[in-house]
Amino acid sequence: MDLFDRLPDTLVLDILNRVGDVKTLIRCRSVSKRLNSLVPQSESLLLRLDHESDTEFDSPVVGFFRSLFKSLHDLLPLFPRPVHPTRPPKNPAQILSGFDRIQNLEVEFPGGDINLEKGAAVKWKAEFGKTLRSCVIVAFRSVTVSKECSGEREGTAESDVEFVSGLKTRVVWTVSALMAASARHLRMKEVAKEHKEMERVVLRDREGEGTVVMDTEGLREYASEAAERDGEDGGERVGEVERGRTVVPSVRMSMRHAPSLRLKSGICLEGATLVVVRPSGATGDDDLAAEAFAGDMGGDCMYGEAVAALLKRRRNVLEMNSF
Template sequence: MDSFDSIPDPIVIDILNKVSDVKTLIRCRLISKRFNSLSTQSDSLLLQLDQILGATVTTDSDSPISNFFKSIFKSIHCLLPPIFSKSIDPSQILTRSPKTPAQILSKFERIRNLEVELYGGDVKLEKGAAVKWKAQFGETLKTCVIVAYRSATVNTTTETVTETTTETDSEFVCGLKTRVVWTISALMAASTRHYLMKDLVKEHKEMEKLTVYDRDGEGTVVMNAIGMKEYRETAAREMAREIEKGVVERVAKERTVVPSVRMSMRHAPSLKLKSGICLEAATLVVVRPSGGGVVSDDDNDVELATEAFAGDGGDCMYGEAVTALLKRRRNVLEMNSF
């Protein structure tokens, strides 16, 4: 007898949880009947969605959201293992492959913690600019923290963080437009990722945490158990209302609607960090749904921003920038739902 057969199922499942990669676990199902059964019982999973090499290049006229969905849906077939020993026409693989993450994971029965890695970021910015964001969702957006800058240069001197220069009115207005565009782009990217996971959240009711991020480290969407339960209950109520009204056709959507929000925005025309990096037009935005009474959010801003970039501690550029920008003057803006 193969000595591996004597290992108890719980230990094998624990090993498979350490593997986590969905692509590998799907291939494990082909090894034997036992592996076919146990692989789908893993509760900690990593689903990587890779872009197809040689895929059709998108044109400049395509919107970032459209490009995002096209690349995602075209890439999912790469996750599927070869099922038959004989060669298969690639066009047949594309037609047979699932079109959503929910379909890829339909055979996994006990998902508790799921990480979804996308092929790359989807916020299109001018050359040299960068944006990093983290959004918390339930049925809709709960919070979003955004850090962005127009350009970064490295200086040889090592001085403490300094706040330099003042802006003219025209420079402030021009910079404000850019910062609002960055914020809207990040919110659209976050709401698109949230919507992409809707079927997955509905079907896997035991899931406790869902994290969606991209390989470039641009943005992260997080849903906890409470947020996912809230999302399912809201979706069920909406479905019931539609059935009650006799609504048959649904309006096609590409993303979750962003609610009316209140934005706490801090910025520095030029921000020099202790590491010697100088960030031009450095910006920190903390976004929350508007409503509820007028309350000072200064302390809450610190908590949210620090928590969002807790993994990017003081030695990291983003963590250091957040700490410095939290000391700047706060501008509060309201934005309608979109």
């Protein structure tokens, strides 16, 4: 008797959920009839997207025949090779169409979306329903390990020119983070519609730059709103596709910054910035900022310490129209 057949389905499903990786699970379906029937029941999935295919996973059998036909073409140079149009990459909804019980989904993008000058860093976390609920952004222009920061001397204050220049940079960081977050959010539209059983979705990049989170309530809200729009004229949907992202609503930005910020660990952050973005009228910025980089963001001590220090700084509030 095959000992694998003696394992109960619940145990096999637990193993598959711990594997999680969609590419591996899709290949597992070709191993046996039993795995082919159990893999679609996996509840916890990790989908890694890449630049090349975005991504399309072939079974080993399909891969074998593809390589075989390629070899035959190489051996028959007398016959012209047919020109095939480039196949459009599969989107996340197509890749996940073979799974029936997704509850927790993590999608990993190949890299960050914000173009930064050398030495600068931006880290953000956004929460969405049908649209943006909140976004917390921590950024700095450069980082060093030093006993004293360059602008830390007593009595030193920012000049008007430095403030305006720094403000422009901080606004660019904020807008770039919001556009990156809303672009990732749009990618999950069809997934939310087709997998109404999902309870949590986390979208992050391999470099750890930004994270989008959607909880059960947000996913239901997003799926319902998407279904309603399907029956309408579609003008707004066309606009979303052209932009490649969902619309960011009118927001209020609570911004704090320090020209130089020395942390207890001895790390010095130049141009340190904390921005909390909420739809106009929302409150509770400080609590949101304090919680944003614990747990889901990996508990990075440097960013957590920077947030705690920046929360003691004076706050500037800006309003931004929908875009």
